[in-house]
Amino acid sequence: MSAIIRYADERVYTKSSYVFIEPISLKEVRFYIKKLKQAWDQQDKKKIEEYSWQVLAWLSHGARIPDCDFKLYKKKGNTDGDYGQYVVRTREITIWLEPSHIKRDGEWKHSDVYINTLIHEWVHHYCWVLFNKGLDHDLGFQTRLQTTLRLVRKELPKRKNKKRA
Numbered sequence: 697m698s699a700i701i702r703y704a705d706e707r708v709y710t711k712s713s714y715v716f717i718e719p720i721s722l723k724e725v726r727f728y729i730k731k732l733k734q735a736w737d738q739q740d741k742k743k744i745e746e747y748s749w750q751v752l753a754w755l756s757h758g759a760r761i762p763d764c765d766f767k768l769y770k771k772k773g774n775t776d777g778d779y780g781q782y783v784v785r786t787r788e789i790t791i792w793l794e795p796s797h798i799k800r801d802g803e804w805k806h807s808d809v810y811i812n813t814l815i816h817e818w819v820h821h822y823c824w825v826l827f828n829k830g831l832d833h834d835l836g837f838q839t840r841l842q843t844t845l846r847l848v849r850k851e852l853p854k855r856k857n858k859k860r861a
């Protein structure tokens with residue numbers, strides 16, 4: 697594992713909206729997001745999982761941070777409203793394809809919902825690795841999330857992100 701800078705200063709964390717992703721990696725991220733959207737439209741869970749891995753791997757690579765783990769589940773046993781989570785201990789992102797969140801009237805919702813969740817959880821990983829803050833939805837997190845969304849999908853309309861763990 698490469699050396700990781702930790703910003704102990706709270707002000708740096710809160711005020712910094714800077715998310716650095718190398719342009720070459722960003723190109724890959726955008727490429728796999730496009731593939732992910734196609735897989736989504738085909739409701740191909742295997743490909744969704746594969747391209748999600750690629751998106752996350754290229755994000756981390758571009759940001760020069762260690763990889764996070766990723767798991768995609770169809771259903772969550774006891775739903776509490778969340779459909780994505782990041783566990784700091786294992787550095788693992790989990791997303792559930794919960795019917796109520798992903799589907800509406802039997803139809804899958806727009807892939808934006810899924811992609812927003814994926815990026816949201818990755819920003820938790822980013823905040824954890826760089827700032828030791830993995831789960832807060834504070835100003836620093838929100839700003840970084842918006843910056844990352846702008847970077848990876850600036851051609852798409854911005855959507856409001858629901859608060860989630």
Ligand SMILES: [Zn+2]
Pocket residue numbers: 816820831833859860861
């Ligand atoms: Zn969250």
